Amino acid sequence: MRLALMGAGSLGTILGAFISEKKEIDLIDVNKEHVKALNDKGARIVGTIDKTVPVKAIMPEEMEGTYDLVILLVKQTYNESAFDSLKDHIHAKTIIATLQNGFPEPSLLDVFGEERVIGATVSWGATWQGPGVSELTSDPGKLSFDVGRLDGKITEQVEQVKEILECMCPAHIANNLGGTRWAKLLSNAVFSGLSACFGCTFGELLADEKYEKLVHYVMKETIEVGTKWGVTSFEVDGVDLKPYLYFETEEQRLEKAPSYQAFWGPHKLLKASMLQDIEKGRKTEINEINGLVVRIGKELGVATPLNETIVSIVNKIERKELKPTLTNLSLFK
The missing domain is CATH 3.40.50.720 (NAD(P)-binding Rossmann-like Domain)
Structure with a gap:
């Protein structure tokens, strides 16, 4: 070939x-x-x-x-x-x-x-x-x-x-490529989106309780959109991520927290491609990633305030109205 x-x-x-x-x-x-x-x-x-x-x-x-x-x-x-x-x-x-x-x-x-x-x-x-x-x-x-x-x-x-x-x-x-795509989208929307907002690596998001908690709730929101879209299994290497990541109560969130470290800890040094684009002055894929979650959420009637905030922050960073910094945490309600 x-x-x-x-x-x-x-x-x-x-x-x-x-x-x-x-x-x-x-x-x-x-x-x-x-x-x-x-x-x-x-x-x-x-x-x-x-x-x-x-x-x-x-x-x-x-x-x-x-x-x-x-x-x-x-x-x-x-x-x-x-x-x-x-x-x-x-x-x-x-x-x-x-x-x-x-x-x-x-x-x-x-x-x-x-x-x-x-x-x-x-x-x-x-x-x-x-x-x-x-x-x-x-x-x-x-x-x-x-x-x-x-x-x-x-x-x-x-x-x-x-x-x-x-x-x-x-x-x-x-x-189940649709489910696999959604599983990858979980990582892109949550870790890449937040990395672009805060100007940090995946590992830095997991190293501080405040940012790690936000990671969990953006994941919860994104899984809910995918589930409503029809995904029954968010598969990576044949493993459904949802049972390990999704929670409904604060107690469940704390129980699931070690799974986030297990899945993304091996990639702790990763700097998101969207953050790399920002550093080079290029347009990011934020509208094709977190923006996609927002659009599908609106079509299906699932609220996506955290993904909307990520899109807003990154768009403002692209327009030079904000910088990618950890202080952008204050923009999340």
Whole structure:
């Protein structure tokens, strides 16, 4: 298969490096300096592992011919331009595998068709350090993907994507991709959203009782929206997260608190991609993540005041009306 990875940012640089060790793949990115560094010096991975891998990187305008599989890791805010770049470089059976945050599959189905779109969630984190360099912030023993289709069918294309992703780490077939997407959305909305608000890592959110309590209540709100939407199992690696995370009383919240440490403690060094975007002066995916929870909540009649506050704070940070600081806790009622 002829392979491409579009969006070689923090995650894409690392995944592209691992795949490049075993297969030929084009890493496509709009950052000219980053592309040059990748070609000249290889993809440098630091953090919880340390390695450098020779890779082939190109700009979108340098694409030639067509690809059989495209791994999509651009921010959803850049989907339109990414799709436009790809249109002349895919054929009728090209597989589009989205590893994006949020719930990207519906918009891709409209463009590429149901048969070609495969979804996968990423259960590890990374921070872009500079041209050619990305930091893996998760425990190397805790890396995984969940891959599948929204209709639950296990097709040849699903198996092909699984094989490619396993060049890096275990990939599990998701019979319940909708539930798996919601499980990933829980992490993105709660930890990434709050990390962007406060300018901190996941670990810092769990290290202070005030912020940890807010984490719990944003999680509760987001699970309630997903449940009303129809999710019966918020699955990661075949494990339903809801019994470990959801609570109704304060006593139950305190009983469930150790589960949050167990699930997200291995990713304590992670700085959310939305916070990285803020630091670079870029638009975040807040409207595609927490904003999605808010929109679905309104449609279903589920109140989402905490997610609404997160969206409001991050939008104000993007407009330079606020800074990402721990003092933004006072804005949550």
